[in-house]
Amino acid sequence: MRLDVAFTPAEVRGAIGKRVVVVIDVLRATTTIVHALVNGARNVLPVAGVDEAVRKADELGRGDVLLCGERDAVKISGFQLGNSPLEFTAERVADKTLVMTTTNGTAAILAASGASAIYVGALVNASAVANRVADSGSDALLLCAGREGEFALEDAICAGRIARRIELRVGALTGNDGLRAAMVMATRAPTSRVLSRTSAGRRIVEIGNGEDIAFCAHEDLYDVVPVLDEQRIRL
Amino acid sequence: MRLDVAFTPAEVRGAIGKRVVVVIDVLRATTTIVHALVNGARNVLPVAGVDEAVRKADELGRGDVLLCGERDAVKISGFQLGNSPLEFTAERVADKTLVMTTTNGTAAILAASGASAIYVGALVNASAVANRVADSGSDALLLCAGREGEFALEDAICAGRIARRIELRVGALTGNDGLRAAMVMATRAPTSRVLSRTSAGRRIVEIGNGEDIAFCAHEDLYDVVPVLDEQRIRL
Numbered sequence A, B: 001m002r003l004d005v006a007f008t009p010a011e012v013r014g015a016i017g018k019r020v021v022v023v024i025d026v027l028r029a030t031t032t033i034v035h036a037l038v039n040g041a042r043n044v045l046p047v048a049g050v051d052e053a054v055r056k057a058d059e060l061g062r063g064d065v066l067l068c069g070e071r072d073a074v075k076i077s078g079f080q081l082g083n084s085p086l087e088f089t090a091e092r093v094a095d096k097t098l099v100m101t102t103t104n105g106t107a108a109i110l111a112a113s114g115a116s117a118i119y120v121g122a123l124v125n126a127s128a129v130a131n132r133v134a135d136s137g138s139d140a141l142l143l144c145a146g147r148e149g150e151f152a153l154e155d156a157i158c159a160g161r162i163a164r165r166i167e168l169r170v171g172a173l174t175g176n177d178g179l180r181a182a183m184v185m186a187t188r189a190p191t192s193r194v195l196s197r198t199s200a201g202r203r204i205v206e207i208g209n210g211e212d213i214a215f216c217a218h219e220d221l222y223d224v225v226p227v228l229d230e231q232r233i234r235l
Helices: A029-038 A050-060 A105-111 A123-136 A153-170 A177-185 A192-196 A199-206 A211-216 B029-038 B050-060 B105-111 B123-136 B153-170 B177-185 B192-196 B199-206 B211-216
Strands: A003-006 A020-024 A043-046 A065-071 A097-101 A117-121 A140-144 A227-229 A232-234 B003-006 B020-024 B043-046 B065-071 B097-101 B117-121 B140-144 B227-229 B232-234
Touching (some): A003 A153, A020 A153, A029 A105, A050 A097, A105 A140, A117 A123, A123 A211, A140 A153, A177 B177, A192 A211, B020 B153, B029 B105, B029 B117, B050 B065, B105 B140, B117 B123, B123 B153, B153 B199, B192 B211
Parallel strands (some): B003 B140
Antiparallel strands (some): A227 A232
16 A cells, blocks of 8 residues: 655645545644543534634534634633643533634644545554554555644654554555655654654643643554544544 | 754745755755856856746856756756756856756745855755854754655755754754754665655656766765855855
């Protein structure tokens, strides 16, 4: 099979094709989505903008809906939840529909539209996602969200860790230069220390959410694969 | 000092600022520019499009001007030279003005406009460029041309090799996630074998220019730094 890696959504330039796409935003959107669904959220609706999120929540009726998301890592004013996975407890999210907008993660999820399947990947479900891709037998793209259009180290390392697991399952992979680079970066373990020194990690520490980082660094905490289907992400 | 690395021009998004910028397109534009200037070319004028190149050559009078460049790695029809460094012999280029348009390299050079200084870097002049940046004492950006908007491994390795040399001169660097990733990739030597397996390398082999790759992989062949000044690149 062929496995490509894109480090920013801009690299893809609309050429998703009939591939399986795994969207990766380790700090923090995709980690948070995995965790929220494990904690019983009914589904997550990724939307691009704040106004669109509010409209969507109004449409759905606010009762079972939570508005979630960040701008510059901080919870959006008037929203119930931000983008820290630790906020998404079972008490808060069980049976809720989460309407979510984040700077990089949800934008990347939306950029993947047209793919034959869209999975949500992070370090916390790296093996589960790798197995799902390997089982699909399809060509695939690991699409890193990056950070405001720039390369993000934690996403690249996660892509490499997932790629290595896929290669262990299916044998030697062909792919683009991004795949080769991610494989090299994946030789370094994604420790809390490494993640806390990335651009996104430093920002998270700065706003006082440093405890998120150890959580996001926890490989294979969960054996689940969120899937985007008809604009909703579910397990 | 602060040193950032961008893996594609899109990552920069106009935010060049008052930094020194090194443009890197190892396979092959910046390697070719370095080599052509060493072989006596008077200067190189990077232009974005084929029509613009022809107009510029007409303006300058064709006598001392050579039209150079590629599309999809192949010499542009009607141009005197393509983008293979080995074509740019002293016999052909001495005292000539080269009007050059390439898919990635010249586009990246033009994207750097506004910088306090713009240098042309490649593996063939890695140490010379690193020393020039270190001497400047200024914050700097290593701007990889990439390949048609995508990450290119050879440029990332070259950026890392230059960054390591700068760090040896000035001490520990601060920088973006791209710097950290490039440093990791630079632990691998940029051999002909590594370069020939990149996307650009495979294309160059495919069109029968495989001998270019060993040339482009030759670190520190030259101790020169081409500089872009008033739309002309000179030593």
